[in-house]
Amino acid sequence: MVDNIAATAHIALTEEDRKKLAAEFDPIIESLAVTADDQLAETVNPLPVNNVLRDDVVANELTNEQALSGAPEAQDGQFMVPAILDGE
Amino acid sequence: MSLTQLTATEMAEKLRAGETTAVELVTAHLDVASEAFVHVNREDALAVAADVDAGKYDHPLAGVPVVLSDVIVTTEMPTAAGSAYLDGWVSPYEATVVTRLREAGLPILGKTRVAEFGMGNDSGAHEAVAKHQAPFAVVSDTAGTARHSAAETGVVAVKPTYGAISRYGLVAAVSSMDTITPVARTTADAKALHEILVGADQLDPTSLHHEWDLATDTGVDGVTLGITVTQPDNVSDDAWSAYQHGVRALHDAGITTMEVTLESLDQARQAAHIIGAAEFSANLAKFDGIRFGNRVTPANATVQDVITASRGAGFGYATKRRVMLGTQMLSTGTIESHFRPAQRVRTAIINDHHTAFETVDALAVPATTIQGKEYESATAGVGASLAGLPAASVAGVHICAPPYADELVYRISAVVEQTTAGAAS
Numbered sequence: 001m002v003d004n005i006a007a008t009a010h011i012a013l014t015e016e017d018r019k020k021l022a023a024e025f026d027p028i029i030e031s032l033a034v035t036a037d038d039q040l041a042e043t044v045n046p047l048p049v050n051n052v053l054r055d056d057v058v059a060n061e062l063t064n065e066q067a068l069s070g071a072p073e074a075q076d077g078q079f080m081v082p083a084i085l086d087g088e
Numbered sequence: 089m090s091l092t093q094l095t096a097t098e099m100a101e102k103l104r105a106g107e108t109t110a111v112e113l114v115t116a117h118l119d120v121a122s123e124a125f126v127h128v129n130r131e132d133a134l135a136v137a138a139d140v141d142a143g144k145y146d147h148p149l150a151g152v153p154v155v156l157s158d159v160i161v162t163t164e165m166p167t168a169a170g171s172a173y174l175d176g177w178v179s180p181y182e183a184t185v186v187t188r189l190r191e192a193g194l195p196i197l198g199k200t201r202v203a204e205f206g207m208g209n210d211s212g213a214h215e216a217v218a219k220h221q222a223p224f225a226v227v228s229d230t231a232g233t234a235r236h237s238a239a240e241t242g243v244v245a246v247k248p249t250y251g252a253i254s255r256y257g258l259v260a261a262v263s264s265m266d267t268i269t270p271v272a273r274t275t276a277d278a279k280a281l282h283e284i285l286v287g288a289d290q291l292d293p294t295s296l297h298h299e300w301d302l303a304t305d306t307g308v309d310g311v312t313l314g315i316t317v318t319q320p321d322n323v324s325d326d327a328w329s330a331y332q333h334g335v336r337a338l339h340d341a342g343i344t345t346m347e348v349t350l351e352s353l354d355q356a357r358q359a360a361h362i363i364g365a366a367e368f369s370a371n372l373a374k375f376d377g378i379r380f381g382n383r384v385t386p387a388n389a390t391v392q393d394v395i396t397a398s399r400g401a402g403f404g405y406a407t408k409r410r411v412m413l414g415t416q417m418l419s420t421g422t423i424e425s426h427f428r429p430a431q432r433v434r435t436a437i438i439n440d441h442h443t444a445f446e447t448v449d450a451l452a453v454p455a456t457t458i459q460g461k462e463y464e465s466a467t468a469g470v471g472a473s474l475a476g477l478p479a480a481s482v483a484g485v486h487i488c489a490p491p492y493a494d495e496l497v498y499r500i501s502a503v504v505e506q507t508t509a510g511a512a513s
Contacts, residue, residue, distance in 0.1 A: 012400025042147025
């Protein structure tokens with residue numbers, strides 16, 4: 001169960017994480033049970049949100065260099081990732 | 089009297105009177121900076137202060153120094169948000185609140201310690217303000233943590249109406265509850281900082297377009313306040329005593345009180361943890377070890393392996409647990425048993441507040457609740473976070489009011505603080 005959720009969440013666990021989560025995870029979820037009136041609407045945002053439109057002009061953009069400035073690895077103006085295809 | 093003992097408002101007055109300089113103010117605070125800071129911005133703060141002293145700014149608070157919680161992104165300082173994942177990262181863009189502080193000429197002393205991604209009560213900003221290492225601070229408040237920490241450290245935190253202050257550049261944790269929040273030693277200082285930060289921002293789609301007027305100061309005579317009359321189980325005797333002291337002061341100032349109990353708040357803890365974890369897991373999906381932050385590349389790794397290893401190495405245990413809980417909450421089965429009912433509980437909480445506000449102008453509860461295990465605990469202000477209400481924690485009293493009534497919250501807060509040593513001194 002914990003390993004499945006960790007895989008879905010893309011999080012590697014240490015052995016210690018796994019032990020603690022195995023003990024804590026289900027009891028936390030059980031402790032968070034709520035009962036609600038089915039007639040009520042679901043709130044996604046606390047205040048009414050209206051669409052706000054702005055002029056269709058480019059603004060507040062990052063340069064390529066800025067966008068890559070925090071990347072752990074970059075090459076030729078692009079983010080570097082491990083090869084997806086053999087030899088590529 | 090040491091310059092650091094002054095309130096921000098007094099510092100501004102002395103500056104205008106020519107009795108001190110911005111450089112002196114910045115230096116006095118930098119000299120006492122402690123481990124509450126994770127980054128000290130000495131050169132830049134002194135440069136801004138020198139510009140203030142040279143007359144380059146005309147804002148009334150220009151030259152009064154401020155600190156930022158390290159969940160607010162800056163281009164000239166790193167932002168780690170308390171996480172090893174972001175350690176050393178420098179944002180390519182700047183938070184709107186930082187831009188507004190810079191434009192007003194407030195020297196930024198540095199960034200302060202924060203629980204990972206702001207999810208917890210540990211806050212160097214509160215510590216720095218309480219210990220006179222800064223007169224005020226800009227922090228984030230998600231489910232009442234900034235207000236709880238204010239009560240613990242004896243300072244004032246005032247969460248605005250949701251959307252009143254731009255969240256652009258705040259490292260997002262729980263987007264429907266995250267709120268930029270001023271922290272200060274006095275209500276007047278929190279309000280002065282709030283006035284610099286507040287206002288619509290095209291870069292934040294949840295930003296409110298509203299004409300804010302926090303300037304009126306008509307007292308609280310005639311205001312009706314809903315109060316708690318029975319000590320709740322999760323409130324200590326000391327916290328209850330402080331609360332009653334504040335309520336008596338409000339009585340003396342002309343406030344009418346009546347008992348108000350919102351039954352829906354019985355499930356606020358669960359709703360906030362469920363919704364909080366779900367939104368947190370979605371917000372943290374962007375931390376992939378590819379675009380920014382710290383990467384871990386296992387041998388013969390695929391892209392997926394890099395993402396999983398980087399998140400595993402970069403996130404602390406509480407963050408991993410929250411992301412996984414949120415992932416679970418949004419999964420088949422649990423989304424129906426927990427997440428959607430929690431969103432309906434949130435509606436009930438909003439409705440209950442609005443009904444109460446037909447009878448009373450504001451609500452006051454004890455500001456400090458006993459904090460046990462994380463998921464078994466809630467702050468006094470969690471209801472205001474779920475409902476997007478303006479709220480203050482001051483001298484042991486938590487105040488909330490209807491959306492847009494931020495000015496009323498400040499008026500009530502100002503009365504409460506007069507009754508006690510109130511603010512840390």
